[in-house]
Amino acid sequence: MGFLTDTTHFHIFTWVVGIILFLASASMAAGTKGKKITHMILRLFYILIIVSGAALFFKYQTNDSMLYGIKFLLGLLTIGFMEMTLVRGSKGKNTGLMWILFVVFLLATLFIGFKLPLGFDFFA
Template identity: 65%
Template sequence: MGILTDTTHLHITTWVVAVILFLVAAFMQRDSKGRKIVHMVLRLFYVLIIITGLALFIEWSSSDPMTYGIKFLLGLLTIGMMEMVLIRSKKQKPVTMFWALFVLFLLATMFIGFMLPVGLDFF
Protein backbone atom coordinates (compact mmCIF):
# COMPACT_ATOMS: atom_id res chain seq x y z
CA MET A 1 0.00 0.00 0.00
CA GLY A 2 3.01 2.26 -0.27
CA ILE A 3 1.69 4.49 -3.05
CA LEU A 4 -1.52 5.04 -1.09
CA THR A 5 0.02 5.65 2.32
CA ASP A 6 3.52 7.10 1.94
CA THR A 7 2.18 10.61 1.42
CA THR A 8 -1.20 12.28 1.20
CA HIS A 9 -0.64 13.57 -2.34
CA LEU A 10 -2.89 11.02 -4.04
CA HIS A 11 -5.70 11.57 -1.54
CA ILE A 12 -5.48 15.35 -1.76
CA THR A 13 -5.40 15.20 -5.57
CA THR A 14 -8.54 13.06 -5.67
CA TRP A 15 -10.57 15.34 -3.41
CA VAL A 16 -9.41 18.52 -5.15
CA VAL A 17 -10.47 17.07 -8.52
CA ALA A 18 -13.76 15.92 -6.95
CA VAL A 19 -14.55 19.38 -5.58
CA ILE A 20 -13.83 20.94 -8.98
CA LEU A 21 -16.02 18.36 -10.73
CA PHE A 22 -18.75 18.94 -8.14
CA LEU A 23 -18.74 22.69 -8.75
CA VAL A 24 -18.80 22.17 -12.51
CA ALA A 25 -21.74 19.75 -12.23
CA ALA A 26 -23.59 21.96 -9.76
CA PHE A 27 -23.52 24.96 -12.06
CA MET A 28 -24.38 23.12 -15.28
CA GLN A 29 -27.91 23.01 -16.63
CA ARG A 30 -30.06 20.54 -14.69
CA ASP A 31 -31.04 18.13 -17.43
CA SER A 32 -28.02 18.29 -19.71
CA LYS A 33 -26.23 15.16 -20.85
CA GLY A 34 -22.91 16.74 -19.88
CA ARG A 35 -24.04 17.07 -16.28
CA LYS A 36 -24.87 13.36 -16.16
CA ILE A 37 -21.42 12.50 -17.46
CA VAL A 38 -19.67 14.84 -15.00
CA HIS A 39 -21.80 13.42 -12.18
CA MET A 40 -20.80 9.83 -13.06
CA VAL A 41 -17.11 10.79 -13.19
CA LEU A 42 -17.57 12.53 -9.84
CA ARG A 43 -18.99 9.33 -8.37
CA LEU A 44 -15.85 7.52 -9.52
CA PHE A 45 -13.81 10.11 -7.65
CA TYR A 46 -15.95 9.53 -4.54
CA VAL A 47 -14.81 5.90 -4.65
CA LEU A 48 -11.17 6.93 -5.15
CA ILE A 49 -11.39 9.38 -2.24
CA ILE A 50 -12.81 6.68 0.02
CA ILE A 51 -10.18 4.12 -1.04
CA THR A 52 -7.23 6.48 -0.55
CA GLY A 53 -8.71 7.84 2.69
CA LEU A 54 -9.33 4.34 4.04
CA ALA A 55 -5.76 3.32 3.17
CA LEU A 56 -4.41 6.37 5.03
CA PHE A 57 -6.77 5.68 7.93
CA ILE A 58 -5.60 2.06 8.25
CA GLU A 59 -1.92 3.02 8.02
CA TRP A 60 -1.86 6.07 10.29
CA SER A 61 -4.81 5.87 12.69
CA SER A 62 -2.88 4.04 15.41
CA SER A 63 -1.19 7.34 16.37
CA ASP A 64 -4.48 9.19 17.01
CA PRO A 65 -7.50 6.98 16.26
CA MET A 66 -10.22 9.37 17.42
CA THR A 67 -9.06 12.31 15.31
CA TYR A 68 -8.60 10.11 12.25
CA GLY A 69 -12.04 8.60 12.82
CA ILE A 70 -13.67 12.02 13.08
CA LYS A 71 -11.89 13.13 9.91
CA PHE A 72 -13.05 9.99 8.10
CA LEU A 73 -16.64 10.60 9.21
CA LEU A 74 -16.50 14.27 8.18
CA GLY A 75 -15.14 13.22 4.78
CA LEU A 76 -18.05 10.84 4.26
CA LEU A 77 -20.49 13.57 5.30
CA THR A 78 -18.86 15.97 2.82
CA ILE A 79 -19.31 13.44 0.01
CA GLY A 80 -22.91 12.91 1.12
CA MET A 81 -23.66 16.63 0.97
CA MET A 82 -22.11 16.88 -2.49
CA GLU A 83 -24.38 14.12 -3.69
CA MET A 84 -27.44 15.64 -1.99
CA VAL A 85 -26.85 19.01 -3.67
CA LEU A 86 -26.63 17.42 -7.12
CA ILE A 87 -29.56 15.05 -6.71
CA ARG A 88 -31.92 17.55 -5.06
CA SER A 89 -31.08 20.28 -7.57
CA LYS A 90 -31.85 17.86 -10.39
CA LYS A 91 -35.26 17.24 -8.80
CA GLN A 92 -35.71 21.02 -8.39
CA LYS A 93 -35.90 20.82 -4.61
CA PRO A 94 -34.31 23.37 -2.24
CA VAL A 95 -30.58 22.86 -1.72
CA THR A 96 -29.51 25.88 0.35
CA MET A 97 -29.15 23.86 3.56
CA PHE A 98 -27.10 21.19 1.79
CA TRP A 99 -24.78 23.82 0.27
CA ALA A 100 -24.21 25.25 3.75
CA LEU A 101 -23.57 21.80 5.22
CA PHE A 102 -21.23 20.97 2.33
CA VAL A 103 -19.12 24.07 2.99
CA LEU A 104 -19.14 23.44 6.75
CA PHE A 105 -18.17 19.77 6.45
CA LEU A 106 -15.54 20.50 3.78
CA LEU A 107 -13.84 23.17 5.89
CA ALA A 108 -13.97 21.00 9.03
CA THR A 109 -12.57 18.01 7.14
CA MET A 110 -9.75 20.06 5.66
CA PHE A 111 -8.93 21.68 9.02
CA ILE A 112 -8.69 18.34 10.82
CA GLY A 113 -6.89 16.69 7.90
CA PHE A 114 -4.19 19.34 7.80
CA MET A 115 -3.72 19.09 11.58
CA LEU A 116 -3.09 15.33 11.51
CA PRO A 117 0.51 14.08 11.71
CA VAL A 118 0.48 12.83 8.11
CA GLY A 119 -1.19 16.06 6.88
CA LEU A 120 0.49 19.22 5.67
CA ASP A 121 1.99 21.45 8.35
CA PHE A 122 0.06 24.71 8.00
CA PHE A 123 -0.69 25.25 11.69
Protein backbone atom coordinates in the same frame (compact mmCIF):
# COMPACT_ATOMS: atom_id res chain seq x y z
CA MET B 1 -0.43 -0.30 -2.56
CA GLY B 2 2.35 1.97 -1.35
CA PHE B 3 1.25 4.80 -3.63
CA LEU B 4 -1.89 5.11 -1.49
CA THR B 5 -0.14 5.33 1.86
CA ASP B 6 3.43 6.54 1.34
CA THR B 7 2.29 10.17 1.01
CA THR B 8 -1.00 12.04 0.98
CA HIS B 9 -0.49 13.29 -2.59
CA PHE B 10 -2.88 10.84 -4.26
CA HIS B 11 -5.60 11.46 -1.67
CA ILE B 12 -5.26 15.23 -1.96
CA PHE B 13 -5.31 14.98 -5.76
CA THR B 14 -8.54 12.96 -5.69
CA TRP B 15 -10.43 15.32 -3.38
CA VAL B 16 -9.24 18.44 -5.23
CA VAL B 17 -10.43 16.96 -8.53
CA GLY B 18 -13.63 15.83 -6.80
CA ILE B 19 -14.40 19.35 -5.57
CA ILE B 20 -13.69 20.81 -9.02
CA LEU B 21 -15.97 18.22 -10.66
CA PHE B 22 -18.65 18.89 -8.03
CA LEU B 23 -18.60 22.64 -8.67
CA ALA B 24 -18.60 22.08 -12.45
CA SER B 25 -21.52 19.68 -12.22
CA ALA B 26 -23.45 21.95 -9.87
CA SER B 27 -23.06 24.89 -12.25
CA MET B 28 -24.44 23.00 -15.27
CA ALA B 29 -28.10 23.12 -16.22
CA ALA B 30 -30.21 20.27 -14.85
CA GLY B 31 -30.96 17.41 -17.21
CA THR B 32 -28.14 18.07 -19.66
CA LYS B 33 -25.98 15.25 -20.93
CA GLY B 34 -22.80 17.02 -19.79
CA LYS B 35 -24.09 17.24 -16.24
CA LYS B 36 -24.89 13.53 -16.18
CA ILE B 37 -21.45 12.61 -17.48
CA THR B 38 -19.71 14.95 -15.04
CA HIS B 39 -21.78 13.56 -12.18
CA MET B 40 -20.84 9.97 -13.09
CA ILE B 41 -17.13 10.87 -13.25
CA LEU B 42 -17.54 12.58 -9.88
CA ARG B 43 -19.00 9.37 -8.45
CA LEU B 44 -15.89 7.54 -9.61
CA PHE B 45 -13.80 10.10 -7.75
CA TYR B 46 -15.96 9.58 -4.64
CA ILE B 47 -14.80 5.97 -4.68
CA LEU B 48 -11.16 6.97 -5.22
CA ILE B 49 -11.39 9.49 -2.36
CA ILE B 50 -12.86 6.89 0.00
CA VAL B 51 -10.38 4.17 -0.99
CA SER B 52 -7.33 6.42 -0.65
CA GLY B 53 -8.66 7.91 2.59
CA ALA B 54 -9.40 4.48 4.02
CA ALA B 55 -5.90 3.27 3.12
CA LEU B 56 -4.39 6.25 4.95
CA PHE B 57 -6.80 5.77 7.86
CA PHE B 58 -5.92 2.11 8.39
CA LYS B 59 -2.19 2.76 8.12
CA TYR B 60 -1.99 5.79 10.42
CA GLN B 61 -4.92 5.38 12.83
CA THR B 62 -2.65 4.05 15.59
CA ASN B 63 -1.05 7.52 15.93
CA ASP B 64 -4.21 9.35 16.98
CA SER B 65 -7.17 7.11 16.27
CA MET B 66 -9.89 9.46 17.50
CA LEU B 67 -8.89 12.38 15.25
CA TYR B 68 -8.36 10.10 12.26
CA GLY B 69 -11.79 8.54 12.88
CA ILE B 70 -13.47 11.93 13.15
CA LYS B 71 -11.75 13.06 9.95
CA PHE B 72 -12.86 9.89 8.17
CA LEU B 73 -16.48 10.45 9.30
CA LEU B 74 -16.40 14.13 8.31
CA GLY B 75 -15.02 13.16 4.90
CA LEU B 76 -17.85 10.70 4.34
CA LEU B 77 -20.40 13.34 5.39
CA THR B 78 -18.82 15.86 3.01
CA ILE B 79 -19.14 13.41 0.13
CA GLY B 80 -22.72 12.67 1.19
CA PHE B 81 -23.67 16.34 1.11
CA MET B 82 -21.97 16.79 -2.25
CA GLU B 83 -24.11 14.00 -3.67
CA MET B 84 -27.31 15.21 -1.98
CA THR B 85 -26.75 18.73 -3.34
CA LEU B 86 -26.44 17.46 -6.90
CA VAL B 87 -29.34 15.02 -6.69
CA ARG B 88 -31.69 17.55 -5.08
CA GLY B 89 -30.66 20.13 -7.67
CA SER B 90 -31.39 17.77 -10.55
CA LYS B 91 -34.84 17.09 -9.08
CA GLY B 92 -35.55 20.81 -8.84
CA LYS B 93 -35.68 20.85 -5.04
CA ASN B 94 -34.21 23.51 -2.76
CA THR B 95 -30.48 23.00 -2.22
CA GLY B 96 -29.66 25.93 0.08
CA LEU B 97 -29.31 23.86 3.25
CA MET B 98 -27.28 21.19 1.44
CA TRP B 99 -24.82 23.83 0.21
CA ILE B 100 -24.41 25.23 3.72
CA LEU B 101 -23.86 21.77 5.22
CA PHE B 102 -21.43 20.87 2.44
CA VAL B 103 -19.31 23.97 3.11
CA VAL B 104 -19.39 23.47 6.90
CA PHE B 105 -18.35 19.80 6.68
CA LEU B 106 -15.74 20.51 3.99
CA LEU B 107 -14.10 23.19 6.13
CA ALA B 108 -14.21 20.95 9.22
CA THR B 109 -12.70 18.06 7.26
CA LEU B 110 -9.93 20.24 5.86
CA PHE B 111 -9.18 21.75 9.27
CA ILE B 112 -8.84 18.38 10.99
CA GLY B 113 -7.01 16.85 8.02
CA PHE B 114 -4.36 19.56 8.05
CA LYS B 115 -4.04 19.37 11.85
CA LEU B 116 -3.29 15.65 11.82
CA PRO B 117 0.35 14.55 12.03
CA LEU B 118 0.21 13.44 8.39
CA GLY B 119 -1.15 16.85 7.27
CA PHE B 120 0.67 20.04 6.37
CA ASP B 121 1.98 22.54 8.90
CA PHE B 122 1.23 25.91 7.32
CA PHE B 123 2.66 27.99 10.16
CA ALA B 124 5.98 26.25 10.83
